[in-house]
Amino acid sequence: MNGPHDLGGQMGFGPVAPEPHEPYFHAEWEKRALGLTLSCGAFGAWTIDESRHARENIPPAAYLSASYYEIWIRALETLLARHGFVTPDELKTGRLETPGAPPKRVLTAEMVAGVLSRGGPCDRPAEAAPGFVVGQTVRTKNLNPATHTRLPRYARAKTGMIEAVQGSFVFPDDNAHGRGENPQWVYTVVFDGPEIWGEGSDPTLSVSIDAWESYLEPV
Amino acid sequence: MSGHHAHDHEHDHAHDNHYSDMQARVRALETLLTEKGLVDPAAIDAIVETYETKVGPRNGARVVATAWSDPDFADWLTRDATAAIGSLGYTGRQGEHMRAVFNTPETHHLVVCTLCSCYPWSVLGLPPVWYKAPAYRSRAVLDPRGVLAEFNLSLPETTKIRVWDSTAELRYLVVPMRPSGTEGWTVEQLADLVTRDSMIGTGLALQPEAAR
Numbered sequence: 001m002n003g004p005h006d007l008g009g010q011m012g013f014g015p016v017a018p019e020p021h022e023p024y025f026h027a028e029w030e031k032r033a034l035g036l037t038l039s040c041g042a043f044g045a046w047t048i049d050e051s052r053h054a055r056e057n058i059p060p061a062a063y064l065s066a067s068y069y070e071i072w073i074r075a076l077e078t079l080l081a082r083h084g085f086v087t088p089d090e091l092k093t094g095r096l097e098t099p100g101a102p103p104k105r106v107l108t109a110e111m112v113a114g115v116l117s118r119g120g121p122c123d124r125p126a127e128a129a130p131g132f133v134v135g136q137t138v139r140t141k142n143l144n145p146a147t148h149t150r151l152p153r154y155a156r157a158k159t160g161m162i163e164a165v166q167g168s169f170v171f172p173d174d175n176a177h178g179r180g181e182n183p184q185w186v187y188t189v190v191f192d193g194p195e196i197w198g199e200g201s202d203p204t205l206s207v208s209i210d211a212w213e214s215y216l217e218p219v
Numbered sequence: 220m221s222g223h224h225a226h227d228h229e230h231d232h233a234h235d236n237h238y239s240d241m242q243a244r245v246r247a248l249e250t251l252l253t254e255k256g257l258v259d260p261a262a263i264d265a266i267v268e269t270y271e272t273k274v275g276p277r278n279g280a281r282v283v284a285t286a287w288s289d290p291d292f293a294d295w296l297t298r299d300a301t302a303a304i305g306s307l308g309y310t311g312r313q314g315e316h317m318r319a320v321f322n323t324p325e326t327h328h329l330v331v332c333t334l335c336s337c338y339p340w341s342v343l344g345l346p347p348v349w350y351k352a353p354a355y356r357s358r359a360v361l362d363p364r365g366v367l368a369e370f371n372l373s374l375p376e377t378t379k380i381r382v383w384d385s386t387a388e389l390r391y392l393v394v395p396m397r398p399s400g401t402e403g404w405t406v407e408q409l410a411d412l413v414t415r416d417s418m419i420g421t422g423l424a425l426q427p428e429a430a431r
Contacts, residue, residue: 008333008384009361013354016369018421022347024271029245034270034345035263036249043257052335068336068351070241077248085257094247096254106257112265116274119312119341122388150386152333154360167316169388186387197361204379207360210387 001053001146002153004060009154009197033069037076042115043103045083048122049176053148054078124183126168131213132187136162138216140189148176151215155207159219160191163208171212185213275344276415278309279392282342283418284409286319287397297321300392304342314341314390320383321394322420327378328393329367329420331359332385339390343415350419360384370421393417395424 007013025031041051054075056063063071080086084101107115132138142157143149150172166188170181193205252258282304286293295303300317304310317339320328332338333356338346349355358366363380367373374380383391395417401409412429416422 005334007353007356008331010353010357011361013352013357016349016352016354016358016366018349018370018416019347024345025267026348027242029242031267032245032249032263033241035266036245036252036258038266039258039262040252055335064353067241068348073241073245073248080252085255086251090251091248094251096251100255100257103257106259107262108259109261109265112262112269115312116266116269117311119310119315121315123316150334152384152386154333155384166318166387166389169316186389190381202362202364202380204377205363205382206379207382207384209384210389212387 001056001148002144003056004058004063005056006153008152030069033073033076037072038116039107040076040080040085042105042107042111043083043085044105045085045101045103046079047170047175048120049148049170049172050178051075051079052172053176054082056148122170122181123167124170124181126183126185130165130185130187132162132165132185132216132218134162134164137219138162138187138189139219140211140215141217143215145173147173149173149215151211152209154196155189155191155209155211158191158195160189160195160208162187163190164188166210169212171214173212173214186210187213187216189216270340270345274340276342276413276418277410278307278344279339279342279415279418280410280413281307281406282309282319282392283394283413283424284406286394287401287409288404288406293321293394296394304392309341311341313337314339316389317342317392318389319392319394320381322396324396325379326381327374327420328381328383328391329359329363330383330385330391330393331356333357333360334384334386337385337388337390339392341390342392343418347415367421370416372422393420395422398424398426400427 055071058074077091081088090097139159140156166186168183169186171184174180174182188208189211190206190208193201286296296319300319304317322328336346336351360382363382412425414422417424
């Protein structure tokens with residue numbers, strides 16, 4: 001979707017502000033926000049793609065004025081309510097009303113090391129052979145779905161080159177919406193800076209994205 | 220809920236006045252989910268402790284220093300970064316599928332996630348605020364030299380800049396160039412020269428004097 005998260009090439013956000021000796025967390029609640037998000041992810045009720053979509057669905061004014069972990073918490077509340085673990089009333093009052101849906105698992109302290117070190121690999125075998133080869137010129141499609149996609153706006157309808165075939169992976173555009181994993185080949189597609197940014201752009205720049213096969217067409 | 224919030228100390232950040240609201244909101248959510256038996260506060264403590272003390276840029280620095288010291292490892296890292304990095308024990312969340320890109324005198328690599336904040340947690344730990352913020356995510360793909368200047372990094376005009384937007388599940392590790400004057404150094408000594416920013420591409424490896 002063309003949400004507030006799709007930031008590549010936007011202007012007006014001011015300079016990057018590196019913080020010397022930045023701490024991992026700037027407030028105690030950020031630690032809990034991280035831990036809550038990961039703990040609830042362990043329920044097995046939603047995928048990383050659905051949680052990304054919940055974040056990009058936050059209205060632009062709220063998204064752009066929220067700190068990062070605030071975005072996480074807003075999305076987490078949406079997911080918890082959508083999947084029946086809490087009610088909207090419970091979120092408002094903080095008072096328990098119903099037990100809610102049972103999760104597949106509850107993350108305990110003993111499970112944390114194993115869960116974090118396993119992670120969630122999302123490579124899956126694809127049914128067909130790759131449709132593109134290294135060195136081939138391709139064009140990204142001009143897609144503007146209202147649903148989740150990982151094709152950034154700045155890289156739509158642009159001509160680039162297949163630089164690498166990265167393997168086949170869960171297709172987020174489907175997986176975010178409960179339509180299955182439907183794995184596809186993923187390619188690193190490299191674009192010359194001027195192809196994307198046009199006249200006056202840095203001639204030494206090239207930009208690549210990792211694109212699922214259905215984002216691309218041959219030229 | 221026992222002492223998990225015993226060390227609260229709110230920083231009064233001028234750039235974000237939502238902090239006290241968020242403190243209350245997150246605490247209420249944790250309390251509710253704990254009462255429902257859905258979360259274990261001790262698991263949250265364990266997650267935080269992992270990323271505060273165990274998983275951080277030292278992991279990536281060891282990967283880079285090993286690649287500098289051992290051509291076979293560097294070759295493995297080029298061909299299959301996930302396996303090479305895994306051989307050093309760095310696996311897991313947000314590092315399931317790794318790719319290493321090597322800076323050269325001709326080409327400088329820079330990593331961004333314009334769509335969210337994809338970042339190789341298993342080798343660099345949790346990302347800094349600037350990496351997740353709109354200023355970096357918007358301009359890294361459009362004006363990387365301008366962004367690098369804000370990190371006090373200025374590259375020769377002829378150096379090509381290659382920006383990697385992490386739009387899929389691959390996570391990127393930049394291998395900076397090895398500083399000269401480090402011949403014969405051990406992996407541990409070399410790792411001290413490898414900064415987090417140099418592995419994102421917003422910095423270079425430190426010069427040998429800096430390690431002293």
